[in-house]
Amino acid sequence: MTIYADISSLTVLGWQPGFMQGLLAIDADVQTNLDHAQATPAKSLRLVRVTAVQRTGLQVAPALSSGMDKVPVSGKWFRGAEESRPTVGDWVLVDAQSGALQHILPRRSLVKRLSPSGGGLQLIAANVDAAFIVTSCNTDFSPARLERYLSVVLESGIEPVLILTKSDLTDDVVAYQDELHAQFKNIASFVVNALDEASVLPLLPWCAAGQTIALLGSSGVGKSTLVNTLSGHQVQLTQNTREEDDKGRHTTTNRSLHKLPQGGVILDSPGMRELQIAEAEEGVDLLFADVDELAQMCRFNDCAHQAEPGCAVQQAVTDGDLDPRRLESYGKLKVEESINRESVAQRHSRERQFGKKVKMASADKHRKKALED
Template sequence: MQALGWNVHWQSAFEAAAKTIDGLVPARVTAQFTNQYRIGAEAGELSAEVSGKFQFQAASRSDYPAVGDWVLIQPLPGEQRAVIHGVLPRRTAMIRRAAGSVPEEQVIGTNIDTLFIVNALNGDYNVRKIERYLIVAWESGAAPVVLLTKADLCEDALQRIAEVEAATPGVPVHAVSALQDEGRSELLPYLRQGRTIAVTGSSGAGKSTLLNWLAGEERQIVQGVREDDARGRHTTTHRELFPLPGGFVMMDTPGMRELQLWDSESGRQEAFADIEALSANCRFRDCKHLAEKGCAVREALQDGSLDEHRYASYKKTGRELAHQARKERSVTNRAKKNADKRQVARANNVSLTKDFE
């Protein structure tokens, strides 16, 4: 259990939560499939599914276990299976908007201490993409670190590091090359015993290669990228935890073609802390940064101390979150109206039954 990150905090949380059902033991979700989970417990690796009561009480998909969760399980005697009865309160959670037209959150991983945001120094390099991942990272509660992989393919790595540092104030940025075995020493402070590190980024950025490099052996299959657009195929098809030498745990995640934000306004404020600080110096509290007098943001844009592309990204993500919030309110209101209609229908049905009797 210690190899998966078990400590006194989780022991205390387990003891508080395990009072309702006898025979429960703790475990950690190490992989997630459609309706099945792989978990690590004191007895070893087991397959598991949630109980019927858990399904009935779950209000949304985010209530279900996710990779990284510590869960309360009941092992089935004589089998390598178990039933999940509950999830211990999460310390951190990386969340994005799920695909589809209905606004819904999708939990990517939980109880993450450090989040490696991976972007390759080839055609995949994109500062604006890193900013989006940074919003999610700050919102999750995990400590973000930007890793610029495949540094051996870039002739101006130092310039790229400087560009990313300017767009990620206060966030560590490291350029590494697994092929050349360069940059490993810079990562050692994060790879401490008992810590959980998640790796996220687009397909072909080198996430699985990074995991294999730090593990010292092949844990994940690695595929190449298309040379014309630097896009990779989805080597990793599901989220999974890997205990690695040194006592830390690494979570590999499938590459994302597009990262849709979910309820991330505080994360956006952290990711664009420099622009938020400028806004606080505007003459008017409700400044729109258009043509108002005394606008500190416009002044920074004019004197070049604020990059126009960064400001455009700030505005774009703000509009995206506002639009999503409106859609979510619309869906919530519609669901409430439907629930009220069902309640009225049930009441009318009861009334008609009584009249008939």
């Protein structure tokens, strides 16, 4: 088995030397598998990155030698747990001839949420180094909403950057800046005019070669505008120029990856109406590490930080050292996260049992058939 990869053309797509280990592990597996299956003809694999997920398959880069950049994904990839499915930003091995997906490399990070269409997880982006969490200087700005995005991003070890767009449309830039610093003092944040190149210059340090940035935020906050301004030309449709249908649907219907002139790549995504977190317990704890630290000093181990005597958390609120809004948000996210995590786990276990039944039924059929023959 040969894996074909032109590392120089992958570097401009965000390839980092750290991914090599995962590739070699797969390579070893492939060799072993082949040794045990002498009948399988040797094939070659291409290493590519998923740049968009479409209903009919994956868009990948660089294109295969046949010029093909859309590759089919067989149904078997959608049968297992959501995390074993390909998503934007994944490094994958595809059959050099047919383009069929063969392996997904181990990910360095993964952004996921509870699927809005019920039950399971939805993968948003893989192998992300930094997340631009975008909101605007208007009613979209909500610390509680930002905390949801932050939990998901911190969970995966991705560096968060908070971006408030539309600074040119408000007289209160300083008030927004102060609020950001007060609520998120340990997180990089910027108030920008996304339409203005000079205004987005402070974001360039995150856009260097080898870096992959994910854009997260509601629809209409200026994510695609940021992609265009950072790119120096229009690569993404924004809502100004959108081919809007009569329901006023968003322009960016798919997640997609774009190369930036600074060398990095940026993942645009459609706006999210809601971000329900799941499997983000560590992210929530990291975001509220200060509250957790206070909680260690409560008199009772099982303190609910309501009206218990000797509650260090409530004391901090009384002393003005802890914003009661953050305490409330922490509690809410903890509960939501654990309920959603539980429901995802239950769904997975149901699916596993169903999978087993299908396998057993099919084995039964084969056994019967063998007896009949």
